[in-house]
Structures are given as C-alpha cells and as structure tokens.
Amino acid sequence: MPAGGGGNARFSACTLGWSLYFLSSLMDTELCNEAVTLVGNPNILINLVSARVRQLNSGSSRPLIDDPLLGSADMALKELVDKKMEFSILDEEMAAEVKKAKKRRK
16 A cells, blocks of 8 residues: 555545535524524624523523534524524614613613
C-alpha cells in the first residue's frame, strides 16, 4: 500500500467532517429564514428566541422537541418553526397599556 493511501483516507474523513459542519450551518440558516418568514420582524424573532433560550438554559422549561444535538438557540428556532410554541404580537395600543402597567408596578 502506498504511503499516501492512509493520508487520503484521513483527508476524506476530514472533508466529510467539514461537509457535515457546513451542512449543519446551512440548516441553521434555513431555520432562521423560516422563522423570520413566520414571525415577520427580525427584531421580534430575536426577542422570542432569546426569551426561549433563557427558559431552556435556566431549566425552568423543558424542550418541546427531542433533539439532543441542537444547541438551545437552534432548539428555540426549531420549536418556533415547527409551531410547538405560540406567540402573539401586540398592536401599539396594547403595547402602550402594558408599558403603563409596568411603570405603575415600579
């Protein structure tokens, strides 16, 4: 067997590993695009995902999907895209009322 044969096998395995890495990055991008389409506003999406990530990381809420390979941010995105969690966007009038109520509590 030539000396370079083993090197080629390792190169192939390494290439496969990098391919899987980039494939998973593309999947994350697809999740983001689907979630933005679903929510409509990227700023609201960020708030939704960050709130869900806090819940998952603190342990106060269990994951709604079973995929141990996903990180908490990807899990939150997948839960949103798979419609495992609900959200509602307040109109400006409702948002103003919530803001006033929060000020009264302080």
